[in-house]
Amino acid sequence: MMKDVIVIGGGPAGLGAALEAKKAGATSVVVLERDRELGGILNQCIHNGFGLQEFKEELTGPEYAQRFINQVKGEDIEVHLNTMVLDVTEDRRVTVLGDEGIQEIRGKAVVLAMGCRERTSGAIDLQGYRPAGVYNAGMAQRILNMEGYQVGKEVVIYGSGDIGLIMARRMTLEGAKVMAVVEVMPHSSGLYRNIAQCLEDYDIPLLLRHQIEEVHGKDRIEGVRISKIDEQWQPIEGTQQTISCDTLLLSVGLIPENELSEKARVSLDPRTKGAVVKSTMETDVPGIFSCGNVLHVHDIVDFVTEESRIAGRNAARFAAGALPRGKEVLTNPGKGVTYTLPHRIMLEDPDGVTLFLRSDVIYKKARVKVKEGERIVKEKRERLIVPSEMVQINLSPEDLSSLTGEIIVEIEGEEND
Amino acid sequence: MYDVIIIGAGVIGTAVARELSKYQGRVAILEKNPEVCQGTTKANSAIVHGGYDARHGTLKGKLNKRGVELYPGLAKALNFPYQRCGSMVLAFNREEEQKLWALMENGKKNGVEGLELLTGEEVRQIEPGIAPEVTKVLYAKNAGITCPFNMTFALLENAMENGTELFVNTEVKGIKEFGEGLSLFTPQGEFQGKMVINAAGVHSDRIAEMIGDRNYKITPNRGEYRILDRKAGDTVSHVIFQTPTPDGKGVLVAPTVHGNIIVGPTSDGIDSPEDTRTTKAGIEKVDRSASKAVPKVPLRESIRIFSGIRASVEGSDFIIEPSKTAKGLMHLIGIDSPGLASAPAIGEMVVGEIQERLSLEKKQNFIEKRRAIPHFEALSNGEKEGLLKANPRYKKIICRCEMITEGEILEAIHRRGGATTLDGIKRRVRPGSGRCQGGFCGPRVLEILSRELQIPMEEIRKEGTDSKLLSGKLKGALK
Ligand SMILES: Cc1cc2nc3c(=O)[nH]c(=O)nc-3n(C[C@H](O)[C@H](O)[C@H](O)COP(=O)(O)OP(=O)(O)OC[C@H]3O[C@@H](n4cnc5c(N)ncnc54)[C@H](O)[C@@H]3O)c2cc1C
Ligand SMILES: Cc1cc2nc3c(=O)[nH]c(=O)nc-3n(C[C@H](O)[C@H](O)[C@H](O)COP(=O)(O)OP(=O)(O)OC[C@H]3O[C@@H](n4cnc5c(N)ncnc54)[C@H](O)[C@@H]3O)c2cc1C
Numbered sequence: 001m002m003k004d005v006i007v008i009g010g011g012p013a014g015l016g017a018a019l020e021a022k023k024a025g026a027t028s029v030v031v032l033e034r035d036r037e038l039g040g041i042l043n044q045c046i047h048n049g050f051g052l053q054e055f056k057e058e059l060t061g062p063e064y065a066q067r068f069i070n071q072v073k074g075e076d077i078e079v080h081l082n083t084m085v086l087d088v089t090e091d092r093r094v095t096v097l098g099d100e101g102i103q104e105i106r107g108k109a110v111v112l113a114m115g116c117r118e119r120t121s122g123a124i125d126l127q128g129y130r131p132a133g134v135y136n137a138g139m140a141q142r143i144l145n146m147e148g149y150q151v152g153k154e155v156v157i158y159g160s161g162d163i164g165l166i167m168a169r170r171m172t173l174e175g176a177k178v179m180a181v182v183e184v185m186p187h188s189s190g191l192y193r194n195i196a197q198c199l200e201d202y203d204i205p206l207l208l209r210h211q212i213e214e215v216h217g218k219d220r221i222e223g224v225r226i227s228k229i230d231e232q233w234q235p236i237e238g239t240q241q242t243i244s245c246d247t248l249l250l251s252v253g254l255i256p257e258n259e260l261s262e263k264a265r266v267s268l269d270p271r272t273k274g275a276v277v278k279s280t281m282e283t284d285v286p287g288i289f290s291c292g293n294v295l296h297v298h299d300i301v302d303f304v305t306e307e308s309r310i311a312g313r314n315a316a317r318f319a320a321g322a323l324p325r326g327k328e329v330l331t332n333p334g335k336g337v338t339y340t341l342p343h344r345i346m347l348e349d350p351d352g353v354t355l356f357l358r359s360d361v362i363y364k365k366a367r368v369k370v371k372e373g374e375r376i377v378k379e380k381r382e383r384l385i386v387p388s389e390m391v392q393i394n395l396s397p398e399d400l401s402s403l404t405g406e407i408i409v410e411i412e413g414e415e416n417d
Numbered sequence: 418m419y420d421v422i423i424i425g426a427g428v429i430g431t432a433v434a435r436e437l438s439k440y441q442g443r444v445a446i447l448e449k450n451p452e453v454c455q456g457t458t459k460a461n462s463a464i465v466h467g468g469y470d471a472r473h474g475t476l477k478g479k480l481n482k483r484g485v486e487l488y489p490g491l492a493k494a495l496n497f498p499y500q501r502c503g504s505m506v507l508a509f510n511r512e513e514e515q516k517l518w519a520l521m522e523n524g525k526k527n528g529v530e531g532l533e534l535l536t537g538e539e540v541r542q543i544e545p546g547i548a549p550e551v552t553k554v555l556y557a558k559n560a561g562i563t564c565p566f567n568m569t570f571a572l573l574e575n576a577m578e579n580g581t582e583l584f585v586n587t588e589v590k591g592i593k594e595f596g597e598g599l600s601l602f603t604p605q606g607e608f609q610g611k612m613v614i615n616a617a618g619v620h621s622d623r624i625a626e627m628i629g630d631r632n633y634k635i636t637p638n639r640g641e642y643r644i645l646d647r648k649a650g651d652t653v654s655h656v657i658f659q660t661p662t663p664d665g666k667g668v669l670v671a672p673t674v675h676g677n678i679i680v681g682p683t684s685d686g687i688d689s690p691e692d693t694r695t696t697k698a699g700i701e702k703v704d705r706s707a708s709k710a711v712p713k714v715p716l717r718e719s720i721r722i723f724s725g726i727r728a729s730v731e732g733s734d735f736i737i738e739p740s741k742t743a744k745g746l747m748h749l750i751g752i753d754s755p756g757l758a759s760a761p762a763i764g765e766m767v768v769g770e771i772q773e774r775l776s777l778e779k780k781q782n783f784i785e786k787r788r789a790i791p792h793f794e795a796l797s798n799g800e801k802e803g804l805l806k807a808n809p810r811y812k813k814i815i816c817r818c819e820m821i822t823e824g825e826i827l828e829a830i831h832r833r834g835g836a837t838t839l840d841g842i843k844r845r846v847r848p849g850s851g852r853c854q855g856g857f858c859g860p861r862v863l864e865i866l867s868r869e870l871q872i873p874m875e876e877i878r879k880e881g882t883d884s885k886l887l888s889g890k891l892k893g894a895l896k
Contacts, residue, residue, distance in 0.1 A: 120856065
């Protein structure tokens with residue numbers, strides 16, 4: 001079986017890519033999804049705040065996903081649910097396990113859109129016992145919002161990532177008491193609006209520069225011992241206190257799920273933990289594209305959609321033998337930037353190029369600069385840049401045509417912690 | 418009345434039960450926890466030690482050597498994982514090299530075959546991961562690795578198939594002698610047996626105390642570990658020890674039969690036999706020590722830290738002897754390392770003693786073999802197709818990290834002595850033991866347990882008696 005474009009993952013990234021591939025002329029497009037429904041992680045995000053950029057309204061996660069699902073249904077796109085992709089090869093042979101058993105599908109182009117998973121207690125060396133009641137925040141979100149069960153009554157949240165913050169509010173609304181959100185960094189790693197709407201509105205304390213030293217309780221968690229930490233991450237003696245709780249939610253980061261990408265021999269970036277990509281979202285394996293949370297962790301789904309369109313369009317072009325090739329230049333993170341994406345930009349890209357980047361600390365009155373040597377190619381002002389919120393900057397085909405060599409992306413501004 | 422009652426369903430209790438199930442007679446195992454294999458057997462290095470380390474002339478020396486001989490046949494008959502991957506003890510200097518000599522001599526006296534001293538050069542050819550500073554190595558070809566959980570479940574299932582009865586949630590709280598035997602008092606009622614085997618692990622001294630044998634004292638000793646992702650699986654292919662110190666065999670770096678890497682354990686005397694906490698100091702020690710032996714061990718690929726408790730006793734040999742006060746009671750005390758490696762031999766020895774007293778007849782219809790739960794991912798494509806045709810439940814992947822299907826989980830629940838808790842499923846067929854530690858499959862496994870056992874979701878436990886996972890249904894929930 002040969003298909004023009006095979007999309008692995010039916011979350012917003014996969015759906016966006018499939019739709020755009022179809023629009024760009026691919027005749028046979030397949031979406032493979034291991035879950036029992038399309039929509040990916042959005043299905044469990046029943047809070048609102050999705051789609052401000054895409055639809056100019058505030059939707060819930062399932063509503064946002066449904067708009068894409070409806071569009072996919074309206075197109076001649078094949079969707080296989082309960083279908084797990086087991087393997088992808090460099091020459092784009094995709095092995096799946098589904099209702100038909102094990103099958104192999106070949107793709108002229110493949111889009112990787114597998115999303116990400118949460119870091120766990122094992123990854124952060126959580127000390128103490130390993131009792132019931134320690135959940136990843138996203139897992140708890142699924143149990144509450146999709147299965148309809150409460151996981152506990154007195155909650156501590158470790159890590160102030162968005163999922164943790166959203167769950168602080170959600171569990172409060174369901175009658176639990178959130179004792180505190182404990183964060184090791186000097187600033188929250190969640191969106192500002194979530195700190196305000198999920199913690200401040202409910203008087204939930206956010207303890208910055210604090211760590212959990214130990215988990216108490218053997219069968220079920222009974223509490224945590226926390227302490228303040230200094231600049232060297234060492235506990236400050238005398239600041240220890242015990243908070244009693246029957247539940248601990250971990251919101252300690254997401255990791256792109258790239259096991260399949262590795263099987264296909266796609267090179268990964270140690271910083272993003274996702275593929276190294278060109279501005280067409282093509283990886284270093286020809287004909288294999290990557291987008292969404294599997295490429296790098298996004299905080300806002302609208303950006304995922306935008307990125308997935310680039311991937312889908314170019315996958316269709318590749319399948320048709322019409323992906324433009326030409327001179328490419330490297331992009332490098334400079335001062336104030338932890339990473340930039342894509343890693344290479346194609347100068348003849350007819351669509352222009354969107355650069356995605358993240359800052360290292362908080363900047364006020366900031367300027368984002370794209371430079372070639374000392375020449376400023378593009379500059380953008382931002383009132384505020386925080387590490388938790390991705391920044392975008394667009395380069396038009398004209399900007400691209402002026403380039404000859406590598407570019408550097410920098411942030412300048414008043415640094416703030 | 419039972420002929421034999423075994424207290425404790427760890428690897429030792431189940432090994433005794435399985436050996437005993439070759440004979441006629443009524444046998445019961447009493448386990449205080451909701452599941453089998455929740456004590457020391459769930460948290461150790463999983464090494465089938467070569468037998469050179471246990472001092473010659475001790476029970477440990479004898480039983481370890483015999484255990485190693487029994488492993489291949491037992492693993493094959495009962496279908497649990499066992500790999501003879503070989504082990505290495507590293508020496509970094511002259512003084513340590515001398516200790517290797519002594520170890521080798523001791524091993525030879527124990528009757529261990531296949532021991533060799535290799536130079537650093539020679540070793541790096543076959544195990545390139547070890548430190549360049551290593552000067553000499555004691556190589557034991559016969560050492561191996563196993564899966565303590567699967568082994569225990571296999572022993573149990575087979576014993577049960579041959580008639581052994583299992584009682585979980587049944588803690589022995591008192592023992593009394595009467596005319597023909599012993600009475601055991603538990604919250605589930607009184608159990609009477611002609612003979613009782615005390616295989617209660619770290620609690621075996623307390624069981625002894627119940628009948629007035631006060632001369633045993635277990636000093637709990639904790640070992641902490643780190644498990645690395647399967648991605649790190651090719652770090653080493655042998656069990657890598659360092660030269661032993663008075664504190665024990667030290668920190669090892671070893672492959673697991675599931676393709677992960679395990680590093681640890683520490684060795685720390687603690688106050689309580691229940692204190693399975695991990696500590697910052699302990700884990701730092703594991704990391705430091707593991708990196709010394711295998712400099713590139715990718716500790717950042719950690720997916721879990723945990724600890725286990727050794728049942729150490731003075732004199733540090735296994736104590737396997739009849740009670741001094743009560744007739745028909747056998748104590749198994751101080752079964753710390755190499756207890757796992759020795760388990761099959763301990764079973765043999767204890768059943769020998771039982772036979773001296775009870776002279777049970779051999780069963781004609783003893784079922785020797787057990788079929789393992791098929792592990793979908795490990796099968797060849799052809800075998801996969803076959804399994805899918807026979808059982809469509811194997812089409813549904815529940816755990817995506819370890820590729821565990823619904824079919825495997827259903828078997829784990831419905832077999833003899835089957836799983837009733839989340840961790841019980843995890844230990845039998847591994848969902849939740851991968852890199853996401855159950856983040857995705859946890860809720861699914863809960864659902865399956867609830868459906869199959871017909872108990873409400875809120876009642877399902879992670880592991881221990883008080884370890885319920887959910888606190889209740891949401892008010893507005895549809896389901
Ligand atoms: C818990 C959470 C809360 C969030 N909250 C917000 C918010 O409030 N507002 C906002 O704008 N953004 C939010 N985001 C961000 C945004 O929703 C995500 O970034 C976006 O959904 C990612 O889309 P994706 O398609 O890349 O990944 P996913 O939605 O994770 O989809 C990946 C899909 O791939 C499938 N898949 C993976 N591997 C395989 C395989 N081997 N075979 C077949 N299928 C496979 C998965 O089942 C899944 O359906 C949140 C993200 C998370 C994780
Ligand atoms: C850190 C560490 C590393 C080790 N590494 C190795 C190794 O690599 N190789 C090796 O050969 N050995 C090793 N060992 C030793 C090995 O793990 C043990 O020897 C073995 O698991 C002991 O099994 P057991 O059945 O005696 O104990 P357990 O598994 O603890 O079983 C005892 C059972 O008795 C039950 N019980 C207790 N009291 C009662 C009661 N009153 N009523 C009913 N039930 C009761 C408990 O709940 C438990 O299930 C190691 C041990 C540790 C701690």
